[in-house]
Amino acid sequence: MELDERKKKILQAVIRNYLETGEPVGSRTISKYTDLNLSSATIRNEMVDLEEMGYIFQPHTSAGRIPSDKGYRLYVDTMMEEKERELVEMKEMKEMLVERQNKIETLLKQVARVLAQNTQYATMISAPRTKRSKLKFIQLSRVDARQLLAVIVIEGNVIKNNILPMDEELNDETLLKLNILLNTHLNGLSIDEINLAMIAMMKQQAGIHSVIVGEVIDAVAEAIRAEEDLEIYTSGTNNIFRYPELADQRKASELINTFEEKQLLGELLQEGPSEEGETGIQVYIGEETPVQSMKDCSVVTATYELGGGMKGTIGIVGPKRMDYDKVVMTLRTIQSQLDDLYGGGGERVP
Amino acid sequence: MELDERKKKILQAVIRNYLETGEPVGSRTISKYTDLNLSSATIRNEMVDLEEMGYIFQPHTSAGRIPSDKGYRLYVDTMMEEKERELVEMKEMKEMLVERQNKIETLLKQVARVLAQNTQYATMISAPRTKRSKLKFIQLSRVDARQLLAVIVIEGNVIKNNILPMDEELNDETLLKLNILLNTHLNGLSIDEINLAMIAMMKQQAGIHSVIVGEVIDAVAEAIRAEEDLEIYTSGTNNIFRYPELADQRKASELINTFEEKQLLGELLQEGPSEEGETGIQVYIGEETPVQSMKDCSVVTATYELGGGMKGTIGIVGPKRMDYDKVVMTLRTIQSQLDDLYGGGGERVP
DNA sequence: TGTTAGCACTCATTCAAGAAGAGTGCTAAC
DNA sequence: GTTAGCACTCTTCTTGAATGAGTGCTAACA
Numbered sequence: 130m131e132l133d134e135r136k137k138k139i140l141q142a143v144i145r146n147y148l149e150t151g152e153p154v155g156s157r158t159i160s161k162y163t164d165l166n167l168s169s170a171t172i173r174n175e176m177v178d179l180e181e182m183g184y185i186f187q188p189h190t191s192a193g194r195i196p197s198d199k200g201y202r203l204y205v206d207t208m209m210e211e212k213e214r215e216l217v218e219m220k221e222m223k224e225m226l227v228e229r230q231n232k233i234e235t236l237l238k239q240v241a242r243v244l245a246q247n248t249q250y251a252t253m254i255s256a257p258r259t260k261r262s263k264l265k266f267i268q269l270s271r272v273d274a275r276q277l278l279a280v281i282v283i284e285g286n287v288i289k290n291n292i293l294p295m296d297e298e299l300n301d302e303t304l305l306k307l308n309i310l311l312n313t314h315l316n317g318l319s320i321d322e323i324n325l326a327m328i329a330m331m332k333q334q335a336g337i338h339s340v341i342v343g344e345v346i347d348a349v350a351e352a353i354r355a356e357e358d359l360e361i362y363t364s365g366t367n368n369i370f371r372y373p374e375l376a377d378q379r380k381a382s383e384l385i386n387t388f389e390e391k392q393l394l395g396e397l398l399q400e401g402p403s404e405e406g407e408t409g410i411q412v413y414i415g416e417e418t419p420v421q422s423m424k425d426c427s428v429v430t431a432t433y434e435l436g437g438g439m440k441g442t443i444g445i446v447g448p449k450r451m452d453y454d455k456v457v458m459t460l461r462t463i464q465s466q467l468d469d470l471y472g473g474g475g476e477r478v479p
Numbered sequence: 480m481e482l483d484e485r486k487k488k489i490l491q492a493v494i495r496n497y498l499e500t501g502e503p504v505g506s507r508t509i510s511k512y513t514d515l516n517l518s519s520a521t522i523r524n525e526m527v528d529l530e531e532m533g534y535i536f537q538p539h540t541s542a543g544r545i546p547s548d549k550g551y552r553l554y555v556d557t558m559m560e561e562k563e564r565e566l567v568e569m570k571e572m573k574e575m576l577v578e579r580q581n582k583i584e585t586l587l588k589q590v591a592r593v594l595a596q597n598t599q600y601a602t603m604i605s606a607p608r609t610k611r612s613k614l615k616f617i618q619l620s621r622v623d624a625r626q627l628l629a630v631i632v633i634e635g636n637v638i639k640n641n642i643l644p645m646d647e648e649l650n651d652e653t654l655l656k657l658n659i660l661l662n663t664h665l666n667g668l669s670i671d672e673i674n675l676a677m678i679a680m681m682k683q684q685a686g687i688h689s690v691i692v693g694e695v696i697d698a699v700a701e702a703i704r705a706e707e708d709l710e711i712y713t714s715g716t717n718n719i720f721r722y723p724e725l726a727d728q729r730k731a732s733e734l735i736n737t738f739e740e741k742q743l744l745g746e747l748l749q750e751g752p753s754e755e756g757e758t759g760i761q762v763y764i765g766e767e768t769p770v771q772s773m774k775d776c777s778v779v780t781a782t783y784e785l786g787g788g789m790k791g792t793i794g795i796v797g798p799k800r801m802d803y804d805k806v807v808m809t810l811r812t813i814q815s816q817l818d819d820l821y822g823g824g825g826e827r828v829p
Numbered sequence: 830t831g832t833t834a835g836c837a838c839t840c841a842t843t844c845a846a847g848a849a850g851a852g853t854g855c856t857a858a859c
Numbered sequence: 860g861t862t863a864g865c866a867c868t869c870t871t872c873t874t875g876a877a878t879g880a881g882t883g884c885t886a887a888c889a
Contacts, residue, residue: 153852155851155853156852157851157852167861167862168861168862168863169862170861170862171860171861173852173853173854174854174860174861177854187852189868189870190852190853190854190868191851191853191854191868192851192852192869192870193851193852265622265623266620266622266628268618268620268630270618270630272616272636273615276636278630278632278638280618280620280628280630280640282628286622286626286642288628288640288642290630290638290640292638363739366739367732367735367739370731370732376728381720382720383717385716385717385735386717389716389717503880505880505881505882506882507881517832518833518834519833520832520834520835520883521831521832523881523882523883524831524832524883527882527883537881537882539839539841540838540839540840540881540883541841541880541882541883542839542840542880542881543881543882
C-alpha cells in the first residue's frame with residue numbers, strides 16, 4: 130500500500146493532535162479540524178490503512194488512534210515543520226546564558242536548567258570530554274612535607290588537580306626540575322597521546338632522581354587519566370510528572386533513578402551522535418533509545434562545542450508526544466548561542 | 480490527664496506497629512500482640528484518652544489509630560530503644576567506605592550512596608564549610624600571557640582554583656613576589672579572617688606593583704570567598720516511592736524538586752544543628768522541618784567531622800513512620816567511621 | 830473502680846451491574 | 860471514491876449492595 134499525500138496529511142493531523150492532548154484521537158476530530166473536508170467515515174477508512182501500515186494503532190478497540198514509534202519516526206524525519214517560534218523565549222534564554230560563567234561546571238548546570246525551564250522536559254548535559262584536548266600547563270607544588278599538589282590545566286582552561294602522597298621528601302631543586310621536565314614533554318599533547326613509552330622516556334631523563342621522579346610521573350599520568358568518568362549534569366527531572374503517561378509510580382521511579390545514577394545516561398551522551406545531518410541532532414523514539422528506562426520516552430540529543438575541540442552532548446528527555454519541533458529548535462538555538470559565546474576563539478573559553 | 484505507664488506502653492505499641500505496617504492500628508491488634516493482657520475494649524478506652532491528649536488520631540471514624548507528630552516526638556525523645564542491630568550491615572558499610580577516596584567530593588558521594596542503600600531512604604550530605612578552615616597554601620602561576628591560575632589549598636586539602644584574567648602582563652619576578660606576599664600574609668588564616676584592612680595592608684606592601692598586585696589580590700580574595708555556596712550531594716531520591724504515603728504525584732514531584740534544587744536543602748544542612756545532646760543528631764518530625772516540601776516526612780540530621788575543624792551535615796529524609804532507631808544508629812555509625820578514617824589527625828584527610 | 834463482653838454503628842473498600850459516551854467497522858446508497 | 864447510518868465494542872462513570880475492620884457505648888462482672 131502506498132502512503133499518498135492524503136494519508137500523510139491525516140497521519141500528520143493525528144500526530145499533531147495527539148502531541149497536544151495526549152488522548153487517542155478519533156476520526157471525527159480529524160474530520161472537523163483539518164482543511165481536508167472529508168467526513169469522519171472517510172477518515173476512518175484511511176485510518177484503517179494507516180494502522181495496517183503500522184503508523185498508528187488503537188490502545189483498544191473502539192478507541193481513537195495513537196501514533197506508533199514508526200509514526201513518530203516518519204513525523205520527525207519528514208513532516209516536522211520548523212515553526213518560526215516566538216523568538217522572544219530564545220532571547221530570554223540567551224540572556225540567561227550571557228552572564229558568562231567563569232567555571233565550566235557552572236555554565237553546564239546553567240544550560241541544563243535553562244533548557245529544562247524552557248522546554249518543560251528533563252534535561253541532561255555531559256561535560257566536554259577532555260581526552261582529546263591538549264595539556265596546556267602542569268604544575269607540581271609542595272603542600273607539605275609528604276604531599277604534592279599537581280595542578281593540570283587543559284586547553285579550554287579545564288583545571289584538574291590532585292594531591293599526590295609522597296613516600297620521600299622532595300627538595301626544591303628536584304621539584305623545579307620535575308616541573309620543567311613535565312612541561313617540556315607533555316605540553317601540547319593530548320591525554321590520548323601520553324603512553325607508556327613517553328613515560329618511560331621521561332623517567333630515564335630524570336636521571337639521578339629516577340625513582341622518585343618515576344613515582345611522581347606515574348601519579349601525574351594517573352591523575353590525568355582519572356576523572357575520565359564522564360561528568361553529567363541534569364535538571365528538570367520532576368518535569369516528567371507533567372506527563373501522565375510517564376508519571377505512574379514504576380516509570381517515574383525508574384526514570385528518576387536513571388537521572389540520579391548518571392552513569393546510566395552515559396550511553397546516550399557518551400558517543401557523539403553519528404554525525405546525523407550535520408547538525409549533530411539526533412532523535413530517539415521509544416524503543417530506539419539505548420537506555421532501558423526510557424522505552425516510553427523520546428530523547429533528543431545534540432552535540433555542542435565550546436571551542437578548542439571541546440565537545441559534549443546535551444540531551445532532552447520527554448514523553449513520546451514531545452514537541453519535537455520546539456525541542457529541536459531550542460537545541461539548535463542553544464548550539465548556536467554556545468558557539469557565539471564560547472566557540473571559535475578556543476581560548477576565550479571560561 | 481496523666482500519661483501513665485500503661486498508656487505509654489500502648490502508645491509505644493501503636494507506633495511500633497504503625498512503623499512496620501504503615502496501616503492504622505486497631506485496638507484488637509494491640510490487645511493480641513502485646514504482653515499487657517488487656518482486652519481490646521480496655522485498649523479502646525485508653526486509646527480514646529491518648530487521642531484526647533493528642534498523641535494519636537484516627538484518619539476517619541472507625542479506622543485504627545495513627546501516631547500524630549506529637550506522638551512520634553514522644554517516641555523519639557523517650558521511647559526509642561537502641562536495638563543491638565545486626566552489626567554485620569554496619570561492617571559492610573564500613574568496608575564500602577574504607578577504600579579511601581582521594582577527593583572529598585568522591586567520599587561524600589559515596590557516603591550518601593551507602594547511607595541511601597543501607598536505610599532505603601533519601602539522603603543528602605553537605606560538603607564541609609570552608610569558611611572557618613585555615614588557608615594552607617596559595618599559588619599563582621601564569622597559564623598564558625593574559626591569564627593567571629590561582630590555586631588555593633585549604634586545611635584538609637580542599638582545593639579551590641580559579642582562572643584570573645589579567646589586563647597587563649606580569650613578569651616572573653613580580654609573580655614570585657606576589658606568591659611570597661600572599662603566602663606570608665594569608666597562610667594559617669581562616670577565610671573569615673581575611674578582611675579589607677588585611678588586603679589594604681598587602682596592597683601597600685606590594686610597593687611599586689601596587690596596582691597590578693591590588694588587582695590580583697582582590698581577585699584571589701574574591702576567588703576564596705566565591706564557592707561559598709554550599710555544595711550538597713544527594714542519593715536515593717527514588718526511595719521515596721517505596722512509601723505510599725509519599726509516592727503520590729504531587730508530593731513526590733515536590734520532594735524530587737527539592738532534592739534537585741539543592742539550595743532548598745540548605746536550611747536543613749546549613750546551620751549545624753543546635754548541639755542537641757552532644758551527638759549532633761537531630762530529628763525533625765513532620766511540621767517541625769523547616770523545608771516546606773517535607774511536611775509529610777521526617778528528617779534526621781547529623782553533623783560529621785573530617786578533622787581539622789571541617790564539619791558538614793548529613794541528612795536522611797523518609798516518611799514519618801521512618802525506622803528512627805535504625806536511622807539514628809546508622810548515622811552514629813557513619814559518624815564514628817568517618818572519625819576513625821579521617822578524623823583526629825586532621826592532616827590525614829584526603 | 831477498673832475490666833470486659835457484646836452490640837449497634839460508621840466508614841472505607843470491593844465488586845458487579847448498568848448507563849453513558851466515544852469511536853469504530855461495515856454496509857448500502859449517492 | 861465518498862458519505863450517511865447503524866450496530867457493535869470497549870472504557871469510564873455511577874450506583875448500590877456486601878464485606879469487614881474498627882470504634883463507642885452500655886451493662887455486667889470481679
